[in-house]
Amino acid sequence: MFPETAIVTGVAGGIGRALVALLESEGTDVRGLDLVEGFDVADRAAWEAVEPADLVCLNAGVLATGDGSLEDYRRILGVNVDGVVFGVQALAPRMAAGSAFLVTASLAGLIPMESDPLYVLTKHAVVGYARSMAPVLKPRGIRINLVCPGIVRTPMTEDAQAELDAAGFPLLQPEEIAAAILAAGRSEETGQAWVCQPGREPLPFRFPNVPGPRVEGAVGMVPRL
Numbered sequence: 469m470f471p472e473t474a475i476v477t478g479v480a481g482g483i484g485r486a487l488v489a490l491l492e493s494e495g496t497d498v499r500g501l502d503l504v505e506g507f508d509v510a511d512r513a514a515w516e517a518v519e520p521a522d523l524v525c526l527n528a529g530v531l532a533t534g535d536g537s538l539e540d541y542r543r544i545l546g547v548n549v550d551g552v553v554f555g556v557q558a559l560a561p562r563m564a565a566g567s568a569f570l571v572t573a574s575l576a577g578l579i580p581m582e583s584d585p586l587y588v589l590t591k592h593a594v595v596g597y598a599r600s601m602a603p604v605l606k607p608r609g610i611r612i613n614l615v616c617p618g619i620v621r622t623p624m625t626e627d628a629q630a631e632l633d634a635a636g637f638p639l640l641q642p643e644e645i646a647a648a649i650l651a652a653g654r655s656e657e658t659g660q661a662w663v664c665q666p667g668r669e670p671l672p673f674r675f676p677n678v679p680g681p682r683v684e685g686a687v688g689m690v691p692r693l
Contacts, residue, residue: 470566470654471522473497475559477551478528480504482622483572486642487525487649494650502528509551515558520567523653524559526552527572531624532586541586548590549597556601556612565609570653571598572645573614573661578673591616595661599675602659611658616673617645618665638666 474491478484479500491498499521501507508514509528530547533540552571560569576584577591598612605612619625619632621639632639648670652662660672680688 469494471496471568473499473521474523474525475499475501475518475521476525476527477501477509477555478572481527481529481624482642483620483645484527486646487527490643490646490650496523509555510546512550512554512558515554518558520559520563522567523570524555524563524568525570525572525649525653526555527649529572529624532584534584544586544590548587549593552594553597560605560610563610567610568653569598569610569612570649571612571614572649573598573616575616575618575663577614577616578661578663599659599661606658611656613652613655613658614661615645615648615652615670616661616663617648620645640664640666
């Protein structure tokens with residue numbers, strides 16, 4: 469059963485650990501990549517030594533520290549954006565037909581979130597990147613999809629959990645996101661962003677179309693970009 473082999477980045481985090489456990493329970497040979505084990509997803513050269521897999525889960529992610537520094541800005545871009553782009557660039561040329569990428573994004577990649585604008589920037593970026601890469605990879609038989617969870621009970625959200633619990637706001641569990649990642653990875657669709665919310669089954673987000681031109685002779689035209 470797909471996948472026989474998998475790569476998971478960010479395995480030291482809550483979603484990463486849950487995903488590795490789920491994949492291994494399915495008999496998948498999993499390779500975990502994480503900064504705590506010496507692998508920096510923001511290092512383009514490091515990706516060249518990574519062998520491809522049936523399913524590549526680009527899951528590593530961080531929040532901004534909020535200190536407004538250039539270092540913090542570069543750090544969050546490096547992990548959240550470069551860690552996706554470099555992984556796709558390095559592995560896609562070597563992956564077989566039938567393989568898939570799965571990007572862990574966020575609801576913050578679909579809506580605004582005033583508490584962390586830099587995090588929102590990075591997640592909007594990877595949503596747009598993955599959706600745009602889907603038709604590029606499709607002729608080679610490679611799929612790329614995203615999961616966009618709401619707030620998950622992981623170490624990354626630990627500082628906010630007590631307040632959310634007190635307000636009765638439901639949080640997702642890492643195991644729920646791991647299951648959604650596997651389901652999206654097995655889907656035959658590509659370019660989809662699967663929304664994960666408490667009490668709901670994961671479902672593809674329906675992106676609205678933008679208005680087309682109203683110029684005579686060009687009504688309804690879509691530019692060839």
